[in-house]
Amino acid sequence: MELETVMSYLANSVNPDGVRAQEIIEALREDIQEELGHAQQFAKRIKELYGVVPGSLDFKAEQSYLQPPEHQTDIVHIIRGVIEAETGAIEHYNQIIEVCDGVDWVTQDMVIEILHDEEGHKRLFEGFLREYEAEGLA
Numbered sequence: 001m002e003l004e005t006v007m008s009y010l011a012n013s014v015n016p017d018g019v020r021a022q023e024i025i026e027a028l029r030e031d032i033q034e035e036l037g038h039a040q041q042f043a044k045r046i047k048e049l050y051g052v053v054p055g056s057l058d059f060k061a062e063q064s065y066l067q068p069p070e071h072q073t074d075i076v077h078i079i080r081g082v083i084e085a086e087t088g089a090i091e092h093y094n095q096i097i098e099v100c101d102g103v104d105w106v107t108q109d110m111v112i113e114i115l116h117d118e119e120g121h122k123r124l125f126e127g128f129l130r131e132y133e134a135e136g137l138a
């Protein structure tokens, strides 16, 4: 999930055209680093739990909503896609946190911190969407 987000944010931090795109590009560039950090934390934790981190052939893409839009000036498409990705991550991590309760405190603690990052990402992009909505552009 984190790695797919890195791929999607990478594309969407380069593709957009237009004056208004720059803010989104900047925000996504920063997020790429954070999401990559999350992937590294999960990988490390899998190892600590005696697991093996899967290779790229086990990768399955799911983020249909974060594919490049038809027009590269369609910033709202990207904003909505990011909100959907972050919402999915937030739901997933809340589940992990519950499953870990009383079972695996270290993973729970790690995921709580990651959840905090995702909530911050979502809030930032909800703010971007609000601006477009206020102007009747979304």
Ligand SMILES: [Fe+2]
Pocket: 002, 005, 034, 035, 038, 089, 114, 118
């Ligand atoms: Fe993440």
Ligand SMILES: [Fe+2]
Pocket: 031, 035, 086, 089, 117, 118, 121
């Ligand atoms: Fe995120």
